[in-house]
Amino acid sequence: MAIIPNAPDSGSILTAHEVAPDAETLISVNNVSMIFNIASEQLNSLKEYFIALVRRNLFFKEFRALDDVSFTVKRGEAFGLVGTNGSGKSTMLKCIAGVLEPSEGSVTVKGTIAPLIELGAGFDMDLTARENIYLNGALLGYKKAFIDEHYEEIIDFAELRDFQDMPLKNYSSGMVARIAFAIATITEPDILIVDETLSVGDFLFQQKCERRIQELVESNNVTVLLVSHSIDLVERICTRVAWIEKGELRMVGPTREVCDAYKALGA
Amino acid sequence: MATTEEQRLTYQQATWNTGAKRDIAVLQELVRKDFKLKYRRSVLGIVWSVLNPLLMMLVMAVVFTHFMRGADMPANVYPVYLIIGNITFGLMSSATSDGMWSIINAAPLLKKVRVNRLVFPVEKVLFAVVNFALSLIAVALVMLVCQVPLGWQAIFLVPFLVYFLVFCIGLSLLLATLAVFFRDVIHLWGVVTTAWMYATPIFYTLDLLPATLQGLMKWNPLYQYVDYFRTCVLYQQVPSLEANVMCVLMAVVMLAIGLLVFRKNEHKFILFI
Numbered sequence: 001m002a003i004i005p006n007a008p009d010s011g012s013i014l015t016a017h018e019v020a021p022d023a024e025t026l027i028s029v030n031n032v033s034m035i036f037n038i039a040s041e042q043l044n045s046l047k048e049y050f051i052a053l054v055r056r057n058l059f060f061k062e063f064r065a066l067d068d069v070s071f072t073v074k075r076g077e078a079f080g081l082v083g084t085n086g087s088g089k090s091t092m093l094k095c096i097a098g099v100l101e102p103s104e105g106s107v108t109v110k111g112t113i114a115p116l117i118e119l120g121a122g123f124d125m126d127l128t129a130r131e132n133i134y135l136n137g138a139l140l141g142y143k144k145a146f147i148d149e150h151y152e153e154i155i156d157f158a159e160l161r162d163f164q165d166m167p168l169k170n171y172s173s174g175m176v177a178r179i180a181f182a183i184a185t186i187t188e189p190d191i192l193i194v195d196e197t198l199s200v201g202d203f204l205f206q207q208k209c210e211r212r213i214q215e216l217v218e219s220n221n222v223t224v225l226l227v228s229h230s231i232d233l234v235e236r237i238c239t240r241v242a243w244i245e246k247g248e249l250r251m252v253g254p255t256r257e258v259c260d261a262y263k264a265l266g267a
Numbered sequence: 268m269a270t271t272e273e274q275r276l277t278y279q280q281a282t283w284n285t286g287a288k289r290d291i292a293v294l295q296e297l298v299r300k301d302f303k304l305k306y307r308r309s310v311l312g313i314v315w316s317v318l319n320p321l322l323m324m325l326v327m328a329v330v331f332t333h334f335m336r337g338a339d340m341p342a343n344v345y346p347v348y349l350i351i352g353n354i355t356f357g358l359m360s361s362a363t364s365d366g367m368w369s370i371i372n373a374a375p376l377l378k379k380v381r382v383n384r385l386v387f388p389v390e391k392v393l394f395a396v397v398n399f400a401l402s403l404i405a406v407a408l409v410m411l412v413c414q415v416p417l418g419w420q421a422i423f424l425v426p427f428l429v430y431f432l433v434f435c436i437g438l439s440l441l442l443a444t445l446a447v448f449f450r451d452v453i454h455l456w457g458v459v460t461t462a463w464m465y466a467t468p469i470f471y472t473l474d475l476l477p478a479t480l481q482g483l484m485k486w487n488p489l490y491q492y493v494d495y496f497r498t499c500v501l502y503q504q505v506p507s508l509e510a511n512v513m514c515v516l517m518a519v520v521m522l523a524i525g526l527l528v529f530r531k532n533e534h535k536f537i538l539f540i
Binding site: 047100101139140144146187190 | 275282285293300376379449451538
């Protein structure tokens with residue numbers, strides 16, 4: 001299958017990395033609903049459980065984090081998710097990342113995923129940066145030989161050469177984020193999931209991260225899925241955007257259209 | 268700039284582990300991590316894995332030698348008898364208590380990356396086995412000092428380890444699952460472990476028990492495993508067919524229960540951790 005890089009229509013910035021219409025579909029979200037039982041999530045002991053069992057009716061409280069959401073994302077697209085706090089964006093990302101199973105509907109994902117959700121979540125603070133790179137790499141599914149080969153590159157990108165053998169507990173949160181970002185983006189995954197991760201780190205590193213994401217988008221091989229409260233960032237990077245509000249899909253379409261409608265909320 | 272499907276595939280193959288290979292790589296890294304962290308900042312480091320069972324055995328030998336006077340056992344056999352019971356029980360107890368926490372402790376990761384959740388409890392058991400292997404050095408030392416010869420029958424340690432590993436994995440999977448939904452299990456398990464230790468002939472011998480209890484003892488899996496180990500190493504005998512059948516049966520049943528409970532509930536873990 002051929003992928004046409006940079007469509008000839010260069011009049012608009014937004015179409016700069018438009019994907020070919022015949023690009024394969026990597027993510028398809030079909031009528032996904034996610035229902036949480038708010039009551040049962042607080043049952044952490046046997047006693048509470050039995051009480052709840054006896055008084056079952058009193059304890060069932062349903063919360064729909066996602067309600068019948070459907071969309072598809074193709075290879076090479078930069079797809080944004082916007083919405084106000086608690087609207088279900090992160091729940092959607094978790095369903096796509098495969099860590100959460102939807103209550104109804106289905107999510108089909110093809111290819112490898114590199115998640116950038118809560119940077120440094122898989123790190124062990126007692127290990128050094130070097131040890132964490134290998135551990136996290138294995139958890140993300142990288143081959144050891146691949147990490148060996150790209151180790152220097154990761155350290156250079158994170159700009160932490162002098163601290164590579166220091167335990168992570170002595171790092172600042174920004175430094176931890178640098179390492180995490182460097183590991184996750186060293187590959188060219190099929191799908192890169194980015195959730196609010198650029199907000200940590202100084203402005204120089206934020207710019208660097210954004211450039212790296214742009215590079216991946218422009219390679220046309222990587223599908224980037226971005227969740228951010230920074231509407232500017234979404235507008236700069238994404239080609240298409242879905243707006244989720246209170247668990248429902250309000251709009252899905254070209255970035256400008258959806259973002260304008262979303263921004264009208266505050267007007 | 269345009270990449271062909273073929274190039275992409277080659278790239279993917281060079282970069283990513285898939286399926287079982289991925290799980291094995293994760294297991295390796297996690298065991299390595301646990302091992303490094305266990306001995307970081309300790310002067311003697313790995314020597315503790317040998318020293319610890321030795322010291323434990325000494326303490327118990329001092330305390331219980333008097334108590335054991337009624338038993339029919341030569342004085343030089345008792346320390347070996349003790350240390351075998353101790354490290355076997357210790358393997359089960361550390362594998363299960365760490366395994367029980369494994370899913371809860373992996374929460375930040377499980378919420379973020381799709382990994383085979385099974386690797387976390389299994390890794391804790393493997394880590395306990397690594398420590399167990401090191402404490403075998405302590406057993407060898409005690410045998411040397413007590414002049415207990417090592418027979419060829421010690422080769423049966425290999426099936427022993429396989430059976431016991433499977434048993435511990437099953438039990439850890441069960442406990443890890445229960446602990447996610449009911450944290451009470453964590454508190455309860457400490458009590459159960461202590462009770463189980465006293466219910467198993469670790470520092471006493473079976474013949475000190477009343478006849479009825481002796482009859483029941485064969486249903487205690489820990490007794491079966493400890494006895495298997497002692498038979499092939501301490502008594503230099505080939506474990507009977509019955510002992511093998513019992514050990515395999517208990518391991519398989521435990522694994523089946525653990526796997527079933529784990530697999531049935533693992534998709535709900537993320538909501539409770």
